[in-house]
Amino acid sequence: MKEGRVSQTALKVALGLVTLSIKDDWAERLPEGLVELSERLLVASGVTGYGPGMIRASKKQWMIRLYGVQEWILPGQFEGFGHRKIWVNEQVEAAMAEGARQVLIVGAGFDTLTQRLAPKHPEVTFFEVDHPATSAAKAKGLAEIGQPANLFQIAEDLGERALAKVLEEDARFDTSVRTVFVAEGLFQYLTDGEVRSTLKDAAQCAPAGSRFAFSHVEPGFSKWVEFLTGLIAERWRSAVASEKVPDYIDGTGWRIVSAPDDDPAHGAERYALAERQ
Numbered sequence: 001m002k003e004g005r006v007s008q009t010a011l012k013v014a015l016g017l018v019t020l021s022i023k024d025d026w027a028e029r030l031p032e033g034l035v036e037l038s039e040r041l042l043v044a045s046g047v048t049g050y051g052p053g054m055i056r057a058s059k060k061q062w063m064i065r066l067y068g069v070q071e072w073i074l075p076g077q078f079e080g081f082g083h084r085k086i087w088v089n090e091q092v093e094a095a096m097a098e099g100a101r102q103v104l105i106v107g108a109g110f111d112t113l114t115q116r117l118a119p120k121h122p123e124v125t126f127f128e129v130d131h132p133a134t135s136a137a138k139a140k141g142l143a144e145i146g147q148p149a150n151l152f153q154i155a156e157d158l159g160e161r162a163l164a165k166v167l168e169e170d171a172r173f174d175t176s177v178r179t180v181f182v183a184e185g186l187f188q189y190l191t192d193g194e195v196r197s198t199l200k201d202a203a204q205c206a207p208a209g210s211r212f213a214f215s216h217v218e219p220g221f222s223k224w225v226e227f228l229t230g231l232i233a234e235r236w237r238s239a240v241a242s243e244k245v246p247d248y249i250d251g252t253g254w255r256i257v258s259a260p261d262d263d264p265a266h267g268a269e270r271y272a273l274a275e276r277q
């Protein structure tokens, strides 16, 4: 990612969800409040090009047709964002219902999960870690639309400072508390080594029974994807087949507890849930 630049992919995911909400019955299927909060957050973050005019344009039918071009390169990816948001929301809700008292989103971007769930769960502490430029833009937005008291942002480039170090030195994060970690749409931007380090670091900072919900990209994405993601300086660097994920994460302290995800509706991505051993 370009130094000091707000993540373009994070902005695009949030805006894509706004457009998805006018397609078919997606407005009802997406987690409650997601679309309205995404719109307000994007505008309040003050990123050039993401003002009220862009939000209005994103809700026009022709915008759906524009995503048709993306579908040609990455089939299923447009609706895949919606499926991903629903799945992650379910995993976090389930983990909290079973005792998790911390939620930590790695590479949170302009995702609204913590803003939606934090006010409903004062007993849980929510954290978001992101690259400083993206984190700062989101902080600006949260300051305007309201930041729940139990939500904390941590601005760090995890390429510069390991997650374990960041969390162990942050007095607000309790390494003895059962935690649900989320890495949604993040691992493809890291190398295999960085993915494994992130998982190891999270395991080092959380007790048994903690969970890690993540998405990963299936191998075999086209040269077009490499070219286009390279163009916005957020190139895809890793991929792993669903059935190989248990071996891929072996030795990181986590064990896959979900069945291999073979659902093509998830676009180029697949989802996996791991539990701390």
Ligand SMILES: C[S@@+](CC[C@H](N)C(=O)[O-])C[C@H]1O[C@@H](n2cnc3c(N)ncnc32)[C@H](O)[C@@H]1O
Residues within 6 Å of the ligand: 001, 007, 009, 010, 013, 014, 106, 107, 108, 109, 110, 111, 129, 130, 131, 134, 156, 157, 158, 159, 160, 183, 184, 185, 186, 189
């Ligand atoms: C594709 S976006 C996904 C955003 C969000 N998870 C979502 O699903 O809407 C990837 C996010 O990972 C963050 N990220 C990428 N590399 C990072 C790094 N080295 N340290 C911290 N955050 C990083 C980016 O800033 C961006 O917000």
